[in-house]
Amino acid sequence: MRRVMRIVSVLFLLLIHFRQYHSECVMTECDGTEDKNHPPCKTNISSIAPITVIRSKNPDYFNRIEKFCSHLILEDHRSNVCCTENQIQGMTDRLSNAVAILGSCPSCFDNFAKLWCQFTCSPDQSDFMTVVETSGPLKIVERIEFEVSRDFTEGLYDSCKSVWFGNDLSLHMLTTDGKVSYNNFFGFMGKKNPTQNIPVNTDFVHSANEVIKTNKRKFLSNWYIQKIMNLPITPCHKSAGPNLPACGVIDCPSNSYQLLDLSGAERLGKKVFTTAFLKPEWALQICGCIALTVGLVFVLKYSCHRHPTVDGCYMDIGKGSLEIQFEHLCEQYATKVIAHPWKFVLLGLLIAAFCCSGNSKFHSLTNSIDQASSAKGETRQDRKIFFDTFGPTHRIEQVFLTLPPSTGTMFNMPLFEEMFTLVNNIKNLSVVYGTSTIKLDDICYKPLGEKRGCAIMSPTNYFQNNWETFQNAGPANEGDEELDDLHWEHLKYCIKNPLTVSTYSEMSCFGEFGGPIEPSLVFGGGLCFQYYGARTFMITILLNGDEGKCIEWEAEFMKMMSKYKMKNANFTFMTESSIAVCNKTIIRVIIVLIQNELQVAVETDKIVSVAACAAVLLWVFTMLGTYHWPEPSLLSALVHHKLLISVSAVMINVISVWCSIGVFSLFDVHATDNAIVVLFFVITCIGINRIFVTIRTFQSNGHCYGLPNISDREINHRITDTMRRSIPIVLTNSLICSTCFFLAGGVPPYVSVSMPAVEVFARHAGLAILFDTAFYLLVILPLFQYDARREMLGKCEIWPWYEISDNTKTDICMQVSEGTLRSPVDWFKIAIAPLLLYRVCRVCTIIVFSFTLACSLFWTLKLEYGFDQTMAFSKESYLTNHFKNMNKVLNTGPQVFFIVQGNIQWHEPKIQNKFCTLAGCDENSMGNKIRSLAYAENYEGNYLHGDVNIWLDSYLQFMHPRGSCCKTDGKHFCEYYRTV
Template sequence: TYACCSINQLSSLEASLALSKAVLIRCPSCADNFAHFHCITTCSPQQTKTIKVTKVTNVTGFDNITREGVVGYAAYLSTNFADASFQSCKNVRIPATGGLAIGTMCGRFGSRHCNPQRWYDFQGDSSNGLAPLDIDFHLIKPGDTEDLPEGIVPYSGNALKCNETTPSGGKACSCQDCQESCPKIPPPPLPPGPFQLLGMDGFLIISIILLCLLIFAFLFYLFVTYLRRNNNKKGLKKKDQKSHDVTQRVISPSEVTCADKNSQLAQAFLSSKFQIWGTVMATYPLTVLLLSAIIVVVLSAGIKNIELTTDPVELWSAPNSRARQEKAFHDTHFDPFFRTNQLILTAPGKEGYMYDSLLFGQHNLSGIISKDLIIELLELQKQIQNIEFWSKDLNRTATLKDVCFAPLNPSNASLTDCAVNSLPQYFQNSLENINAKVNMTELGVTKEVDWRDHLIYCFNSPLSFKDITDLGMSCMADYGAPVIPFLAVGGYQMAMEWEAEFLKIVQEYQKNPSTNFTLAYMAERSLEDEINRTTAEDIPIFMISYAVIFLYIAVALGEFTSWKRILVVDSKFLVGLGGILVVSCAVLSSLGFCSWVGIPSSLIIVQVVPFLVLAVGADNIFIFVLEYQRDVRRPGEKREEQIGRILGNVAPSMLLCSLSESICFFFGALSTMPAVKSFALYAAVAILLDFALQMTAFVALLSLDCRRQDSNRCELLCCIKVSRKRPTKPNEGFLLPFMKKYYAPALLNRYSRIIVMFVFIFMLCGSIFLLFHVKVGLDQELAMPKDSYMLKYFEYLYKYFKVGAPVYFVTKRGYNFTSVSGMNAVCSSVGCDPYSFTQKIQYATEYPELQQLDLIKMINSPMLIYAKDFGASRFMAYHTPLTNSQEFTGALMKARELAHNITMAMRQIQGTDPNFEVFPYTYVSLFSILPLSHTYSCDTFIHNDCVFSLPPARVTNVFYEQYVTIVPEGLVIISLCLLPTFVVCCLLLGLDLRSGLLNLLTIIMITVDTVGVMTLWGIDYNAVALINLVTAVGISVEFVSHMTRSFALSIKPTHVERAKEATAQMGSAVFAGVAMTNLPGILVLAFAKAQLIQIFFFRLNLVITLLGMAHGLIFLPVLLSYFGKYFTSVCL
């Protein structure tokens, strides 16, 4: 090939093209097209046909001879060649920045607004410091000869397509740099749509079918029962015609089964043992109380070692979980992520305006793009940067430079080295640069350019060290990096102290009435601070709740025999106080014991376990005390013997419930979630200790109170007696007669029972339908009180940030990156495998709505490139914007699916370890996904707001992994919790399978209905809800098991009469105990400030209590009246 150039000219051309080649080399055909035209215009023998010299100057060479040199010319080329060349280059990437190469070669227009004419104009603009001379490019359409200089023929050579090889042997561009090179891959399958049958919601159809089947089965049972009654009239004894009960008959001893005998023997054995125990406890009350107090003190002493866990990751993610292991691997091989703080400011009162820029034309700027606001922001930023605080670690006054992330000067950082990203950083935080202005001439027009022109340029070219205006200012921050959200780091304690001062300054600034900004802000400590603040503010609410419960117990346990005795003798104030103390001692002992053995605690344990134990304890207290009040001492029977006999009657029922609940929670401790595991262990131990103290200390307290009451002594002033003696007849109170005379007969008449069965079957089927529509997750806003500044921060975050969280694809050891096949399976440039590691990630970004990956922002490998065996490397992309835990869980699952696909493909490369693995690793904000965004990526020219920020906060995503498995894990945990409610009931009732099954069925219905109401009331299913559902199983035992046992042991002749007796006798105690003890305390929680408490403790516990009460006192008596065990006691 002949060139019309000297050797020096060729060398100069080669050096000039080297800069562009370095940027475009990823696509050989693009680089070839670029170089080809400049060779034509510079060295072609036919160059006079395509260019016209417009400007020359005298140049003195090395030989001291002066010659004319060309410094400017006009170049003419066809639009076909220009367009084809541009198309071959427009998608070429720069891996170091993640941007497009064309963006750095189009000046102020960037990649978004670049076109062939603007691209060539930048190549011919010597003011950009890259072009060697001025070239005026004219793009001529084919056949358009008008205004062409004489002899000029626009160059119309053949431009290579990006998917074509070059004449010199260069390969076609890779898929990442050339869309045409991408293989045709089918789009990923669409996510499965909603389950449907017959064009309707499939779960609705199934629920309707189930409803019809259950109602039909019930009606069929009634019909068969009716036929059996008519066919066996001779053997029937219709004792209660109104009840229309199942057949009743006399049972001969030969018909008594082994199970029936076991039931009676079990009851007789337990009653006799508890009677002896109760008599002993009542005989020596002071000794029992002393020993109980010693044991409680010893166990409670462990509280000094309590570890209160507040870190969400430690609470909800198991140490051996996949995400935790991946986090440990990442943090071992790479630097951990850092503490950050963020401000989001808007100026809604500022109106937008038009700005006619000399260089960029007219732009509609938002009101926030104003000099006074930028200067005001700069002043605020300087206040923050100048924060000083006393550091205990350094034993001196510390500043931001002691804790900040300084990427370019980490060893000896100054304030200007700290990575602070904000709008003033485009001016290097210099007031002089913001105020700078200069007159500039462009295309014959002279006009003033100022900070706005510089800012518009930097929005489009953030990596520029010098803008194209005559201001000549850099777009880089004062610490030497682009204004892109980096991360901040420092000593943990010092960082916490600095953040506290940061929040003070921002809050004081927010209160300033003269400020022009609407402010949203956060520090990494904000979440913990706000939760702690809310917890402290809600302590009085909890205290009031406990006070209301205590007052209720004290009043409800009283015997109202006469006005003279009600307040001073019969109020049971001290018994109520004693019951509360027993529960409190059980909780404290549980906290101490678990702390002794090293089980970590949490706020949810401190808040929920007392309520749970109080519900269980109060129920047992009411059953015991009410049974005593309704009893009459037998002739010759001592008070202690009476108490022992009463305990023998009720303690088996108390044992049944306490043992069921305790085992239930021990099974719940099999959960992999640390918070659920520790809660279950604390609750199980507390319930066991509560039962033990009720069998000892409370029996002793009741014995002492009975002595006082029998002596007619005042409750608080024991030395004072009243003249009126205690009546000898039993005291049934108000509730028992009401339940016996009105409630039970109304509930258990012929028509009411059928209506009740229909209603509860409908509730069950409706809840099964709603169960499949419950929302899984925990919206981060719920962790904050309603008056928290973090709520505005979250609102602004979702409104203004446009890019999702970064996701790293991390490779483990075992892959040879230095072999040809190994490199080709990873890289994405020329010659790489079209289905390589990074290329598969790129394919995923083409379907962001399905894969939830937005773009590959940066690909980096921090390890030595010449190492044969990498310890680890990582490649980064970005998620699409994610705003709630449901979206993030879906993104995590998609990222894992993609990583697994890549792992399987890379294991096929020769020499790869079979255990080699790629896994995704994402960083998000505390309790949320925190989208990352360049400060300049907001819609600055459209909206009247924008984001000014310090780096956004991130922690690892291990918190969100729980939502991937929380549904199946929750089903397993609840199923395990249900198991002991059946087994214990069967065993303690003497292998009574029928009663155990009915007991289990009712508890399952309460749990299912609870989830259904959660869906209706907008309560999400998450780990906190799971803890409450486990609690629901425990509390349901209190509502159900006492009633089931009372029915099973009743000696009434018919099912209906036995159901009436159980409802009146035990139902009244259950209602007064567990229901009315829970409700007042729960209602008080409605006034708590913390939304988590309002939703997951007030709403959910209210639902659990009301549903438990409805099923235990309405549905269960009706169910037992139809399907309960047959009466056999009379035969023994």
């Protein structure tokens, strides 16, 4: 019995000393403080118990708890919390700010809100929170230990790690070092930072299970069960409540919600020639062309008869064969030319004068869209719809600064001083326009209105483009071991977190225009850590004012930058230009930089083309003449030269091009300067063949050497025979060439080409060839008969009063008959032709030809559309270097717009879900597909990347806001607007 009583006494004593620990508040509002953002204080005897909030007695208080902390509400419309009304107001305001970052995924934000609701208001704070450090007489909490279940913290991180905010992950703004990871996420939230609304330092203790700890409180040593904060987690692909949708497919890439996988995609759509089957309409058109050609050949070749006494084939048309009839017509025409040469020349010159008069209406195409896209093409129509709906796009001015190899890192004070000076000079650049003075501030794009600054993407805009602001950042305090110079700490922090409103230097990262500066737009490089080592800095300015004012300012900008000097960096620049039109008359064409460079390139091409024409002229003059000096006089050496006919042929080629341009200009069809330059060269090369055919036909039959006392009848016979043989060849050649060009130019009934630059060039070339043929018949042949008559009479070309003697004429004819007098063209007949007849040479020629053909076909399949933009300028152009810099360091390309046309009922939720990307939208909506493509990083051929803005998302968020944050002012993250 005594033993039993002893056991009972021991148990009684144990029951006295072992008691259950009751949950209490560990921090509350500081006494006498009304600031809702003030850090909390450690609880005392009077504030250790939770506060009871009843809906009927405290409606505003209760509604704030219900907004984000509904899990703290009990069934009887009351709640026990450890936060005062002032504290709950501050917490809900801070969570409202977080909605802008994490609100696109309701499940993520719900988990995030649970964490801070438990931290601020949970009635069980003492179970999982311990105040570690306080300051001041009020015992302001400086550091607290927060023990959280590992399942909860990992679930919170997993639900938020893929949530997007703008063109970046949301957690990039909520992590240390700008790198999204589990430790960096909780490390960021645990570090005190009043500017980021983090009031105290928090040591997150990630525990797996409940543990038993000892606690010495007052004077009594007690054992109690230490709990941890562990609430149910809502996975991102599940709804966080009855009225909340699950996260969208972009914010929740779980097994059933994958981002677009393009790893196995094939790169298509860039090759000029592919092995794919042609479209049916193209196949039919090609078959029609082949059938027409075959039919024509059959008619001309196989529908003829053999004459028993005459060699060759002829058709029963008229009195003889078709060939004979055609040659007879050519002979009759030659007779007319010989009889009335000046009448034909005069007629040709009149036609040339009339057609060339159309050049008075000519103006060169300067707009690239007019050259690359047809008026009825899809690109032009989409562009028109976009401009009619949203207005023209912004004009872009760019400056790229590159550090020389001898310069160190980008964190260079002299460099930034020069950069601030450059930006300031650009901002102060003025130009007189009419009666007013125009500055950049008058024409620049201001996204937040006229009261804010210009949208200038520049590293200096992290300091609001103000040198004094940069200087005020100042170096770090003495003895500060954590920070380096605050100039660069501010810049580094802004690169990692562009949306930061206050850094270590207590300055905003937002530009003077009130918006963030995307690092990829101002630093050359790819990833965040690479920006610190950037050696190229980009300054981009957007203009959105009156076009005439912009053009004038751009002209002055080009003049300034052309003479600008920098000591610590090399730079390249680029701007735009256009044509100012008033009262339907072009009053001024201001060529600024790009067009100026194109014009310089055109002028260079003109020089090259003139040189090419001179080379062709020299070649014709050299190859068609016969070089001998039969008499002591120098003039005798010029009897058998062809200077007159060579110069005339080249001039006729040039006139033919001008006639073609003039005719098309009369019908308001214009070409580019580049196309015209190439046109002169092409037509000259093609047209010069005609004079070669005629002269060589005349020379090969020995007609060019006259005998003493040769009669006019014999001379006319020789000239007529040459024309009869050469005219059919020239006409056939002209018909084939012009047909090919008209086929490419889309002249009816041929197939049309969709690219205007090719189409216009081909049409001009085809018509120029026809003009060249006409002038050959009207001008060149009369000049040829004059030159041939002169040569057979033995007269000098440049001094027709000089004539070689009869004995010399006889000697020359004997040398020709013996084969001792030759022209340069005979070298091909003597040396090249016999060489090609050797069997070895023929075999080698066939092998080389076959190999070349096979290689050409192979590399043709590798050929891709377009060409590098640097090919449009000379190597010496500063635009060439600028474009090279763009290709090398610029990670962001032009904007891409997706326009939906049609009568769409946007107010219907089913229609909205097919286009939006928010939580609750269709998984396969158009917006989700575009976002998936923009964020897919596993396909080298995917060039769509960056921020995706869908107006429907913005509209739905505006109509159903979750937070009270309306916009940023560049200093504070949000401005609040309350309705009265």
